Amino acid sequence: MKKFIHNVPVRWSDMDAYGHVNNARFLTLYEEARVAMFFVGAREHGLGSFEEGIVIARHEVDYLRPVDYGDPVRIEMWICEQRAASFTVAYELFDDDVPASRARSVCVPYNLANGHPRRLSEAEREFLRPYLES
Amino acid sequence: MKKFIHNVPVRWSDMDAYGHVNNARFLTLYEEARVAMFFVGAREHGLGSFEEGIVIARHEVDYLRPVDYGDPVRIEMWICEQRAASFTVAYELFDDDVPASRARSVCVPYNLANGHPRRLSEAEREFLRPYLES
Amino acid sequence: MKKFIHNVPVRWSDMDAYGHVNNARFLTLYEEARVAMFFVGAREHGLGSFEEGIVIARHEVDYLRPVDYGDPVRIEMWICEQRAASFTVAYELFDDDVPASRARSVCVPYNLANGHPRRLSEAEREFLRPYLES
Amino acid sequence: MKKFIHNVPVRWSDMDAYGHVNNARFLTLYEEARVAMFFVGAREHGLGSFEEGIVIARHEVDYLRPVDYGDPVRIEMWICEQRAASFTVAYELFDDDVPASRARSVCVPYNLANGHPRRLSEAEREFLRPYLES
Structure with missing residues (x-):
């Protein structure tokens, strides 16, 4: 299984009044990595359908230790x-x-034209395959 | 079981490029309600210990339908x-x-002085009791 | 001259690592008031043209004293x-x-169809008139 | 005159409902560059006094063209x-x-101990000198 790896710089403004990166902001850091994989990365494979419509159905986040302003964090992702x-x-x-x-995010492909969830296309399955946990 | 109810105004800037409230921002709306209950609300009961140290260990969020800029959302909370x-x-x-x-948030009381998790105090249990799901 | 008055609740997350509302976030508080006047308020007068296209050309903000999490701030606006x-x-x-x-914001009405700045319409001038500083 | 140059990655979440980087968020991008110069950069010169207390008294921002999610923006700074x-x-x-x-930001060195503005120290003047517009 391949992992998609993306470094996300932490901004000074990500810290909250406790002086650590705010727990809600972690979802923004994860989003930044997800966008890099499913929008920018998929587009380079000629696949624009994720960008046009993925809906997030659920997030789960576990916090193991505080993160502070400083070096970028490294996010590793797979399916x-x-x-x-x-x-x-x-x-x-x-x-x-x-x-x-x-963290884990349940993603639902969406047909924006008719406003309904839809099945993954063959091209989308192809893109996900190398990252699939066996 | 009692519920703690808090209305949180949605800001125009909570919307992302899709024109709906961004999924990461929901954690900020939940945070606003949690702060109202455990910081402001608890302080009115003479209880400042939550404000001095609660660490979030885990969040789970389910998204049922998109929320747009407009009226405040109503958040109902219990334990x-x-x-x-x-x-x-x-x-x-x-x-x-x-x-x-x-959503659900696992909260861990924390002793800032020695940097360790700690047990809930009797006063804290007292504060939580009416909201406890039976 | 009439003033448009809007109360904006301060969120706990508006605070930065210094424990005060972050200076960049003031523009978001001002934005919230501006949206209330030019989007929601104008719409109630049957005027949707501001919402479809105002571009901000310039902001100036002076900071007189720190603002903390707590009561809503009151923003008074005029032209x-x-x-x-x-x-x-x-x-x-x-x-x-x-x-x-x-603060002050220079706002430029914009024609989204052809991508050019445009003159204020008569209906827009009518809406602004009571708020105009003489 | 030397310029301090800092690249700031634009996040997908910096975009607002219009699909461009939100105008308030520009102050966060500028803040990120300012922190790199006055906190991280100055600290490497053994100068920690800016980090302990600079208060922003005023910001001015001019918007020349919209910025979208994509490559980092380059910020050049001087005094x-x-x-x-x-x-x-x-x-x-x-x-x-x-x-x-x-943009321009008026920065005021601050004595946190007594809560008053203070004069620039000789070490601070030394740090600023190469960046000073003549």
Whole structure:
């Protein structure tokens, strides 16, 4: 299984009044990695359908240790579950090579024209295959 | 079981490029309600210990329907689980009286002086009791 | 001259690592008031053209004293300058009735169809008139 | 005159409902560059006094063209004015080598112990000197 790896710089403004990266902001860091994989990365494979419509159905985030302003965090991503009409992205977030958070996002491909969830296309399955947890 | 109810105004800037409230921003709306209950609300009961140290160990968020800029959302909160050294807040978020999202946050009381998790105090258990799911 | 008055609740997450509302976030508080006046307020007058296209050409913000998480701030707005193809919004932000910040935004009506700035329409001038500084 | 140059990655979440980087968010991009110069950069010169207390007294921002999610923006900074107890940072923000915004921030060194503005120290003047517009 291949992992998609993306470094996300932490901004000073990501910190909250406790002086650590705010827990809600972790979802923005994960989003930044997800966008890099499913919008920018998929587009380079000629696949624009994720960008036009993925809906997030669920997020789970575990916080292992606080992250502070400083070096970029490294996010590693793969697909931990794939169904006919949804897939789940798993993430690990490393700060100085130490795991600081883990997360999962249930993603639902969506047909914007008729406003309904839809099945994954063959091209989308092809794109996800190398990242699929066995 | 009592619920803690808090209305959170949605800001125009909560919307992302898709024109709906961004999924990461829901955690900020939930945070706003949690702060109202555990910081402001608890302080009115003479209880400042939550404000000095609650660490979030885990969030789970389910997205049921998109929320747009407009009226405040109503967040209802209660305690769905209580252990010796942690408790779990359950939330429902209503947009125009329709459930739009549900979430859970595992909260760990923390001793800032020695940097370790700690047990819930008797005063804290007292504060949580009316909201405890039976 | 009439003032448009809008209360904006301060969120806990508006605070930065210094424990005060972040200076960049003031523009979001001002934006929230501007949207209330030019989108929601104007729409109630049957005027949707501001919402479809106002571009911000310039902001100026003065910071008089720090603002903390707590009560909503009160923002008072009026039009301090009106030209053929732009107008300037002036704001005062009050925290507990004490002025904490002042700002100005140069707003340019925009024709989204052809991508060019445009003159204010008669209906727009009508809407701005009561708020115009003499 | 030397310029301090800092690249700031644009996040997908920096876009607002219009699909461009939100105008308030530009101050966050400028903040990120300012922090790199006055916190991280100055610290490497053994100068921690800016980090302990700079208060922003005023921001001015001009918007020249919209910025979208994509490559990092390049921010160039210098000191356009220096007084006994304040200095003004000037910035230019480039998107694909085209100027997209300009800004100025009036910064006031602050004595956190007694809560008063203070004069620039000799070490601080030394740090600013190469960046001073003549």
